Amino acid sequence: MMLSLLSAFALPRRATDLNGTSLQTLLIPISRPTYRIANAIRGHFETPAIEDTRDTRDIERENLALKQQIQAMSNEIDHLQQRARERDSLGGFEAFCDRFEVTAADTGVHEAITITGSGISNLRTDQAVLSSGSVIALIGRISRAGEMAAQVRLVTDPGFTVTGHFVTYSAASGAVENKDLTAIVTGRGKGSMVIDNLSMDDVRRLQPGDWVVLSDDAWPHDLQGVRIGKIASIEPLPSQTLFADIRLAPEQNLTHLNDVWVMTHQR
Amino acid sequence: MRWLSFFIFAYIALGLETGLARAIEWKSASPDLVLIAAIFIAMSAPRDTALLACFILGALHDLTGLGTLGLYAFSYGAAAVFIVSIQQAVDRRNPVAQFVLTAIAGTIVAIVVSVHGWIRPPLPGVHAPVLPLFYSAIYSAILAPFILAGLQQIRGVFHFQSSRGGRM
Numbered sequence: 297m298m299l300s301l302l303s304a305f306a307l308p309r310r311a312t313d314l315n316g317t318s319l320q321t322l323l324i325p326i327s328r329p330t331y332r333i334a335n336a337i338r339g340h341f342e343t344p345a346i347e348d349t350r351d352t353r354d355i356e357r358e359n360l361a362l363k364q365q366i367q368a369m370s371n372e373i374d375h376l377q378q379r380a381r382e383r384d385s386l387g388g389f390e391a392f393c394d395r396f397e398v399t400a401a402d403t404g405v406h407e408a409i410t411i412t413g414s415g416i417s418n419l420r421t422d423q424a425v426l427s428s429g430s431v432i433a434l435i436g437r438i439s440r441a442g443e444m445a446a447q448v449r450l451v452t453d454p455g456f457t458v459t460g461h462f463v464t465y466s467a468a469s470g471a472v473e474n475k476d477l478t479a480i481v482t483g484r485g486k487g488s489m490v491i492d493n494l495s496m497d498d499v500r501r502l503q504p505g506d507w508v509v510l511s512d513d514a515w516p517h518d519l520q521g522v523r524i525g526k527i528a529s530i531e532p533l534p535s536q537t538l539f540a541d542i543r544l545a546p547e548q549n550l551t552h553l554n555d556v557w558v559m560t561h562q563r
Numbered sequence: 564m565r566w567l568s569f570f571i572f573a574y575i576a577l578g579l580e581t582g583l584a585r586a587i588e589w590k591s592a593s594p595d596l597v598l599i600a601a602i603f604i605a606m607s608a609p610r611d612t613a614l615l616a617c618f619i620l621g622a623l624h625d626l627t628g629l630g631t632l633g634l635y636a637f638s639y640g641a642a643a644v645f646i647v648s649i650q651q652a653v654d655r656r657n658p659v660a661q662f663v664l665t666a667i668a669g670t671i672v673a674i675v676v677s678v679h680g681w682i683r684p685p686l687p688g689v690h691a692p693v694l695p696l697f698y699s700a701i702y703s704a705i706l707a708p709f710i711l712a713g714l715q716q717i718r719g720v721f722h723f724q725s726s727r728g729g730r731m
Binding site: 300301303313322328338399400402403408410447 | 575580621676696
């Protein structure tokens with residue numbers, strides 16, 4: 297008991313902090329089927345929450361604008377499809393990724409998942425991890441790579457830090473990147489991230505629903521511009537009211553993912 | 564106590580915890596299945612055996628995550644000290660007793676983990692939310708009577724001794 301007390305509260309963090317151990321790998325025979333079955337059941341019953349408190353007329357106006365926009369965009373789709381084919385031939389960053397299966401999620405105060413699959417032994421610490429699905433987003437990096445499994449520290453883990461910039465969307469001008477405003481995104485646990493380095497004046501044009509995308513030289517060049525999370529709320533920072541307390545949420549619950557992409561090689 | 568049974572039990576509990584707990588979380592609170600396993604041991608085994616077993620369960624819990632080595636070992640040990648001290652006074656088959664003990668043990672764990680988070684944050688000024696830890700204690704307490712009732716049915720495989728001083 298005394299040793300554990302010393303280890304937890306007194307010894308230097310570098311000596312006691314675990315970046316995952318191979319014990320997680322031994323648990324895969326139990327955790328993998330349980331995780332898959334439980335997530336399948338959860339996915340069957342869970343419906344995404346619809347939170348829109350705006351006036352009905354505002355929503356109708358937005359629907360009308362969206363219809364007009366669909367019309368305008370349909371012409372653009374052909375052009376974009378052409379460009380997509382070109383990009384495929386050149387190779388987007390997905391071409392540098394391998395897919396892995398999620399087998400477990402950390403249940404302590406930390407936010408992490410365990411992944412496995414063929415080629416897992418080729419993974420290296422600090423490689424970028426992306427979500428799979430219709431929207432690809434940065435979800436974390438490899439914190440420990442083993443022969444049979446690897447642990448991924450999620451962007452929502454307390455203390456995980458990455459920089460990015462904002463992408464705002466409006467019906468008039470579409471998606472607009474704001475590269476002048478560098479946001480320091482810090483994980484806060486329980487599926488949330490925070491930006492608290494910007495003043496309220498800086499963020500007056502931002503609104504909930506806007507995106508933060510990666511803009512960080514510490515990450516591979518091909519990943520710059522990949523989504524990190526979307527703004528859930530903007531409020532003054534309680535301790536310094538001139539600064540903004542911007543809460544971010546990932547596109548989906550990162551501890552309920554079934555598969556992820558790991559960027560295993562670079563251009 | 565039969566230690567081979569204990570380690571198989573710990574293995575299953577940890578596997579279920581990492582695979583199941585997040586999937587059945589509610590409002591960011593997930594049940595602590597390993598704590599419920601520790602409570603089962605603490606309520607059933609002799610004092611010293613129970614303390615050692617709970618400490619091992621906590622240490623194994625530490626080793627499955629990204630956290631700090633010793634944090635859950637100390638928390639579960641502290642919870643076990645409380646439970647074994649009143650072990651003789653409670654009916655281990657009583658669902659209310661199981662609920663209350665799990666809630667208190669979960670609160671002890673939540674307090675220790677919260678204090679650790681405040682004293683040693685991952686980055687200066689960055690603190691993990693603590694309320695979900697306390698919600699987890701309640702969630703675990705709600706599940707505990709059902710899980711512990713099932714575990715009471717397989718109590719025989721552990722060969723718990725009624726006398727004090729466990730057999731290794």
